[in-house]
Amino acid sequence: MTETMTHPSLKADIAPAAATRPMIEIRNVDKVFGNFRALDTLNASIREGEFFSLLGPSGCGKTTLLRMIGGFDEPTSGEILIGGQDMAGKPPNLRPTNMVFQSYAIFPHLNVSENIAYGLKRLKLGRSEEEKRVKEALAQVELSNLGPRMGNQLSGGQRQRVALARALVMRPKVLLLDEPLSALDKNLREQMQVELRHLQRQIGITFVLVTHDQYEALSMSDRIAVMFSGQIAQIAEPKEIYQNPATRKVADFLGGMNFLTASELAVDGRQFRATLPGIGAITGHLSGKEITDPASAIIGIRPERLRIVWEGETADHIVTARVVDRNYYGEMTSLMVAIDGQAEEISVVETNDFGADDIPVGSVIRITYDRDAFIIMQG
Amino acid sequence: MPTSAPTMPAARAGSRTPGSRWLQTEAGKGWVTISPPLIYALLLLIGPIIVIVANSFWSQDYLTIDRSFTLENYKAALTEPIYRDLLFRSLFVSVTVAFVTVILAYPVAWFVSFRGGRYKGLWLFIITVPFWSGYLLRILSWKVILGYKGVLNETLLYLGVIAEPLSSLIYNVNAAIITLAHSWAAFAILPLFVSLEKLDRSLLEAAADLGDGPVRRFLRITLPLTAPGIIAALMIVMIPTVGDYVTPKLVGGKDGVMIANAIQVQFGKASNWPLGAALAVSTMVIVTMVAGAIVLLIAGLKRLVK
Amino acid sequence: MRPGALSRRLLAAYVIVYVAILYFPVLLLPVFSFNDSATPKLPLVGFTTKWYASLAGNEAMHGAAWNSLIVGVSAALLSTVLGICAARAMTRHRFRGMAAASSVIMAPLILPEIIIAISLLVVLLGLGVQLSLLTVILGHLLICVPYSVTVLVSGFEGFDPSMEEASRDLGETGFGTLRRVTLPMLAPSIVSSLLVTFTISLDEFILAFFLSGTEPTLPVYIWGQLRFAAKLPNVLALGSILIAASLLMLTAAELFRRRAERKMELRP
Numbered sequence: 001m002t003e004t005m006t007h008p009s010l011k012a013d014i015a016p017a018a019a020t021r022p023m024i025e026i027r028n029v030d031k032v033f034g035n036f037r038a039l040d041t042l043n044a045s046i047r048e049g050e051f052f053s054l055l056g057p058s059g060c061g062k063t064t065l066l067r068m069i070g071g072f073d074e075p076t077s078g079e080i081l082i083g084g085q086d087m088a089g090k091p092p093n094l095r096p097t098n099m100v101f102q103s104y105a106i107f108p109h110l111n112v113s114e115n116i117a118y119g120l121k122r123l124k125l126g127r128s129e130e131e132k133r134v135k136e137a138l139a140q141v142e143l144s145n146l147g148p149r150m151g152n153q154l155s156g157g158q159r160q161r162v163a164l165a166r167a168l169v170m171r172p173k174v175l176l177l178d179e180p181l182s183a184l185d186k187n188l189r190e191q192m193q194v195e196l197r198h199l200q201r202q203i204g205i206t207f208v209l210v211t212h213d214q215y216e217a218l219s220m221s222d223r224i225a226v227m228f229s230g231q232i233a234q235i236a237e238p239k240e241i242y243q244n245p246a247t248r249k250v251a252d253f254l255g256g257m258n259f260l261t262a263s264e265l266a267v268d269g270r271q272f273r274a275t276l277p278g279i280g281a282i283t284g285h286l287s288g289k290e291i292t293d294p295a296s297a298i299i300g301i302r303p304e305r306l307r308i309v310w311e312g313e314t315a316d317h318i319v320t321a322r323v324v325d326r327n328y329y330g331e332m333t334s335l336m337v338a339i340d341g342q343a344e345e346i347s348v349v350e351t352n353d354f355g356a357d358d359i360p361v362g363s364v365i366r367i368t369y370d371r372d373a374f375i376i377m378q379g
Numbered sequence: 380m381p382t383s384a385p386t387m388p389a390a391r392a393g394s395r396t397p398g399s400r401w402l403q404t405e406a407g408k409g410w411v412t413i414s415p416p417l418i419y420a421l422l423l424l425i426g427p428i429i430v431i432v433a434n435s436f437w438s439q440d441y442l443t444i445d446r447s448f449t450l451e452n453y454k455a456a457l458t459e460p461i462y463r464d465l466l467f468r469s470l471f472v473s474v475t476v477a478f479v480t481v482i483l484a485y486p487v488a489w490f491v492s493f494r495g496g497r498y499k500g501l502w503l504f505i506i507t508v509p510f511w512s513g514y515l516l517r518i519l520s521w522k523v524i525l526g527y528k529g530v531l532n533e534t535l536l537y538l539g540v541i542a543e544p545l546s547s548l549i550y551n552v553n554a555a556i557i558t559l560a561h562s563w564a565a566f567a568i569l570p571l572f573v574s575l576e577k578l579d580r581s582l583l584e585a586a587a588d589l590g591d592g593p594v595r596r597f598l599r600i601t602l603p604l605t606a607p608g609i610i611a612a613l614m615i616v617m618i619p620t621v622g623d624y625v626t627p628k629l630v631g632g633k634d635g636v637m638i639a640n641a642i643q644v645q646f647g648k649a650s651n652w653p654l655g656a657a658l659a660v661s662t663m664v665i666v667t668m669v670a671g672a673i674v675l676l677i678a679g680l681k682r683l684v685k
Numbered sequence: 686m687r688p689g690a691l692s693r694r695l696l697a698a699y700v701i702v703y704v705a706i707l708y709f710p711v712l713l714l715p716v717f718s719f720n721d722s723a724t725p726k727l728p729l730v731g732f733t734t735k736w737y738a739s740l741a742g743n744e745a746m747h748g749a750a751w752n753s754l755i756v757g758v759s760a761a762l763l764s765t766v767l768g769i770c771a772a773r774a775m776t777r778h779r780f781r782g783m784a785a786a787s788s789v790i791m792a793p794l795i796l797p798e799i800i801i802a803i804s805l806l807v808v809l810l811g812l813g814v815q816l817s818l819l820t821v822i823l824g825h826l827l828i829c830v831p832y833s834v835t836v837l838v839s840g841f842e843g844f845d846p847s848m849e850e851a852s853r854d855l856g857e858t859g860f861g862t863l864r865r866v867t868l869p870m871l872a873p874s875i876v877s878s879l880l881v882t883f884t885i886s887l888d889e890f891i892l893a894f895f896l897s898g899t900e901p902t903l904p905v906y907i908w909g910q911l912r913f914a915a916k917l918p919n920v921l922a923l924g925s926i927l928i929a930a931s932l933l934m935l936t937a938a939e940l941f942r943r944r945a946e947r948k949m950e951l952r953p
Contacts, residue, residue, distance in 0.1 A: 074403070093853050093857055093858060105851035107866060118865070409774050409780035412774035415766075419767060419826065419830070420830070428800070430804065431807060487704075490696055494696075494697075511885065513924055514904070516924035519921075520714050524710060618796070624798075625908075639797070646806060646807075659800055
């Protein structure tokens with residue numbers, strides 16, 4: 001057992017290296033609970049210093065994967081490497097990772113300082129060093145005056161900060177965050193998203209975040225892995241995930257997407273061509289992804305990439321559509337329109353600056369699209 | 380670095396035996412954790428009960444045990460009038476006590492659960508405390524209350540309700556039933572309270588919304604949904620009371636003797652262990668059958684009120 | 686009067702009468718124990734503490750009290766240790782057979798004590814074990830563990846399992862986690878379990894009656910004294926002391942249980 005290599009006291013002594021070196025490697029990881037396959041041959045590589053999110057609906061296996069990285073669960077088969085070392089059989093206390101739990105798990109019988117010093121106590125740093133580190137950690141999360149407050153007398157946001165400080169004070173190579181913001185109300189959550197992102201940039205260690213909130217993942221992450229039923233559907237940067245989802249499921253999970261009926265669809269090299277009834281012939285790029293089965297591929301467009309052509313305006317591609325429903329969202333209006341030849345109703349999101357909120361249901365409007373807005377996805 | 384370190388799954392698997400691997404699983408950890416109390420209960424409860432069952436099929440000649448199989452003890456236990464009567468009486472007492480206790484306790488449990496508010500815990504504490512204190516003394520106390528010159532008779536005399544002391548208050552089955560019902564009243568509250576607490580209050584609101592008044596709501600929602608608690612309360616009173624020893628001895632008199640007294644005699648003075656064992660096993664089997672019948676009965680009643 | 690208000694009052698009155706009847710027999714004997722009469726009957730004749738005073742020089746009673754103390758403390762400590770194991774397994778692990786295992790452990794809760802008593806008696810005598818305080822402890826352990834489990838299960842349920850995971854995550858070992866997180870968090874429940882099981886053991890009669898041999902516990906001693914009508918006032922005094930002790934310990938247990946609840950509670 002190479003216990004000395006990963007003793008927590010050495011967590012601090014990681015020299016910063018090239019940002020592209022893999023910090024965590026997940027190789028063919030399976031997890032089976034009885035007859036249920038929770039994780040199915042997962043492969044992923046998380047880089048050093050990266051803010052990496054595991055995004056998916058509840059029950060998709062994202063938390064199971066995070067817990068395996070932290071050592072709270074063992075894979076049924078496959079391996080997980082952290083910093084190049086196989087973690088098989090290593091309990092959480094011998095891994096260079098620390099976790100912020102969904103419930104925060106703040107020890108209610110200890111005060112804030114004691115909570116933060118909990119792990120340091122085992123490192124036998126000496127009293128002054130320990131106090132110094134606790135003080136720094138408190139300052140880092142802006143809780144300097146709360147040190148003596150007991151663990152069960154904190155608000156949700158404060159507990160979240162203590163949990164963060166308690167993990168970071170251990171100077172882990174990797175910080176694991178299990179839905180850390182889901183218990184907070186909307187305003188605090190948005191504020192904490194910004195703070196977490198800043199903190200990660202400032203410390204420079206790898207963060208792995210589990211979340212079911214697509215906006216949280218999009219706004220905070222360097223890269224996102226989207227998971228469905230135990231499988232990773234796509235790993236990419238936020239912009240790519242949103243603008244060029246690999247599959248129909250990914251597209252759906254990350255906000256509204258119009259799926260279009262195509263009478264003809266062909267993939268040719270890195271290009272695709274399609275004829276969309278009622279809209280016309282279009283072309284597009286595959287971008288970074290592969291379409292393994294063109295027969296089941298599907299064409300889509302995000303609602304905000306469709307625009308209304310107002311009276312007196314002209315555009316290259318004009319499609320006439322009938323408004324069947326209208327939903328008002330304050331600064332925006334979403335129109336559901338029917339286009340002849342298209343099987344599904346199509347959603348158009350328009351700002352209210354020009355009076356989209358006044359368009360009556362039943363009226364016929366003209367819409368247009370950006371040439372590069374069409375996306376091809378695996379069905 | 381990542382690819383240059385070859386991993387050897389075979390070697391890794393070999394370093395851990397299947398046994399130690401099992402200990403790492405959820406089931407393994409669970410069994411290891413539960414094993415000290417489990418082994419204790421198996422050795423000192425289940426083992427001895429098996430021995431008692433075995434004993435009931437043996438016979439005893441003065442001090443030596445003959446281990447050849449016989450049903451003589453059961454024949455005696457179930458056909459000899461003295462034992463048969465004791466068995467029936469014990470059963471009658473325990474079933475009566477169970478129903479009386481649960482019927483009297485239900486409104487109290489309902490009150491604590493629905494009207495207890497902030498003081499639910501305090502109410503529950505106040506009600507259950509007598510159960511834990513002075514088992515012998517409580518029974519003795521009933522003897523003092525129900526006796527010929529007891530508190531009840533004296534009070535009734537003083538109030539002029541009766542002209543001379545009633546001798547029918549103590550040393551009969553009724554005295555045993557009253558004493559046992561009092562002993563177990565507090566305990567019966569607990570399962571009833573738990574099942575009432577689990578009852579989703581919005582179900583009652585929904586029933587009210589759909590036109591049911593308080594009585595119908597109680598009969599159609601509360602009662603059926605707390606049936607598990609009622610069953611649990613009946614069992615938790617009925618099964619232990621069937622084997623009560625002290626109450627019949629102190630307040631039951633000659634007419635209130637129960638099966639436990641006969642069992643004790645066989646393990647004490649009479650020293651016929653096999654017969655005592657057969658009496659004990661018969662009691663448990665019969666009380667289990669009655670318990671099963673009650674469960675079925677309540678399930679049937681539940682289907683009736685819809 | 687509003688419809689329903691009457692039934693509310695009736696119910697409240699019923700509950701009060703119910704509780705009064707529950708306590709009446711428990712509190713009646715202490716009243717007689719201060720009564721200056723050799724038999725417990727109405728009307729009361731005068732206040733005295735002589736029945737209590739005469740207990741002071743009663744060697745046999747002191748022996749029984751000492752025996753009860755030994756049995757009670759041992760049963761409380763051991764059943765709480767076993768209870769911690771069982772409660773932990775029941776709340777922290779999910780495995781096949783758990784329901785069966787826990788029903789075996791909880792069975793003494795519902796079995797008639799006489800069945801437990803004779804089963805143990807037959808086996809112990811069969812193995813040639815001398816009846817002693819040890820055999821009483823063995824029996825009391827059986828009936829105390831289920832109560833201990835009940836108290837501790839709510840203790841375990843009250844605290845988030847990720848507390849223990851957090852401790853492991855912060856570098857602590859399994860044993861260290863037990864010492865620094867699990868036990869401090871469970872402390873009020875553990876104290877509550879100790880007090881409740883001690884009270885049960887102190888009060889228990891049937892198992893002690895069958896298993897105690899020549900060393901009686903207090904209830905067995907009291908049972909022996911009941912044959913002598915003249916000793917009844919002393920028995921009442923002793924019984925009153927026992928009831929008072931039980932009430933005190935149960936109240937303390939309840940206070941600790943509440944403290945446990947408050948400790949787990951998170952202020953919003």
